[in-house]
Amino acid sequence: MRIVVGMARSSRREDDADDGFSLIEVMVALGLIVFAMLATTGFFLRSMATGSLQQQRQAAVAMAERVMEQTRAVPARELLAGRYAAGNDALWATPGSVNLTQNVELSDSAATSASTPTVPFTLNGATAPAYRVANVDYTVRTFVDGCYLPATAGTCDKTAVANSALMYRVTVDVQWTPGRGQTCPGTGTQCEYVISTLRDPTQDSSFNVSNSNG
Numbered sequence: 001m002r003i004v005v006g007m008a009r010s011s012r013r014e015d016d017a018d019d020g021f022s023l024i025e026v027m028v029a030l031g032l033i034v035f036a037m038l039a040t041t042g043f044f045l046r047s048m049a050t051g052s053l054q055q056q057r058q059a060a061v062a063m064a065e066r067v068m069e070q071t072r073a074v075p076a077r078e079l080l081a082g083r084y085a086a087g088n089d090a091l092w093a094t095p096g097s098v099n100l101t102q103n104v105e106l107s108d109s110a111a112t113s114a115s116t117p118t119v120p121f122t123l124n125g126a127t128a129p130a131y132r133v134a135n136v137d138y139t140v141r142t143f144v145d146g147c148y149l150p151a152t153a154g155t156c157d158k159t160a161v162a163n164s165a166l167m168y169r170v171t172v173d174v175q176w177t178p179g180r181g182q183t184c185p186g187t188g189t190q191c192e193y194v195i196s197t198l199r200d201p202t203q204d205s206s207f208n209v210s211n212s213n214g
Contacts, residue, residue, distance in 0.1 A: 053182045053191075059133045060174040060193040063123070063140050067172045068195055071119050071142065076199040079144045079168050080108045082117035091121060091143055097192045098173050103145035104158045106168070119144055119170070136176055143171040149198070156198060171196040 071079065085107040092105055108115070123131050123140035131138045147156035148164040156167055174193045178184060184191035 053178055053184070055134070056136055056176060056178060056191065057193065059136070060138060060176060060191070063131065063133075063138060064172045064174050064193055064195045067123060067140060067142060068170070068197060071144075071170050071172075072197075074118055076168060076201045076203070078118050079170065079199060079201070080106055080118075082111045082115040083108050083119065083121070083144060084111040084113055084115050084117075085109075086113060087117070087121045088144075091141055095143075096173055096175055097194050098143060098171050100143075100145070102155065102157045103143075103147055103169055106144065106146045136179070138174055138176045141173045141175075143169070143173065145169050145171070147198075166201065168199040168201055169196060170199060 083106075088105060088107045092100060108117075111117070119142055121141060123138075123142075131140055145168070147158055147167055147169050148160040149156040149167045150161055151163040151165070154161075156169065160166075172195050176191050177189060178191055183189065
């Protein structure tokens with residue numbers, strides 16, 4: 001009988017030692033899990049925003065390259081055809097990231113607002129339309145201006161110097177507003193991509209340069 005009682009007491013002590021987690025331990029564990037989930041969710045959302053912004057920029061680059069290729073198909077001497085002064089003034093009034101300090105504003109003196117430019121001011125041909133891709137609105141504008149390129153090495157500038165030649169500077173500017181929580185480096189809420197090329201109106205040689213912001 002004593003042996004049986006002793007075994008029963010030993011069994012109760014083992015049961016008492018295996019009561020499980022306390023309420024405090026469970027709350028601490030849940031808190032750690034919630035904290036880890038919040039940190040992971042924030043990282044996931046930032047990754048999605050970054051990936052989405054990169055896709056938007058790739059779409060802008062593709063648009064700019066496509067429009068620039070279309071202008072390359074136009075003979076240089078016809079780039080200004082139909083580009084009336086008021087339409088060009090509207091571009092110069094809001095140049096965005098397009099650097100106009102080295103340009104001479106040019107237009108077709110025979111063109112009016114009823115004219116159809118050979119190189120449209122904007123992608124859709126109106127004053128300032130938006131072009132939508134994947135629910136993002138892009139504004140694509142094309143500048144055709146002038147600058148004087150020295151015969152020797154130098155920068156094409158708005159001031160004519162000895163032996164310089166008038167060149168046409170074609171610039172394609174793509175602007176878009178990123179989605180909520182997305183910002184473009186250096187510009188914030190407005191993203192922009194710019195590409196430009198020089199065309200010689202006396203012949204169709206070209207010199208290409210490009211720059212981007214966003």
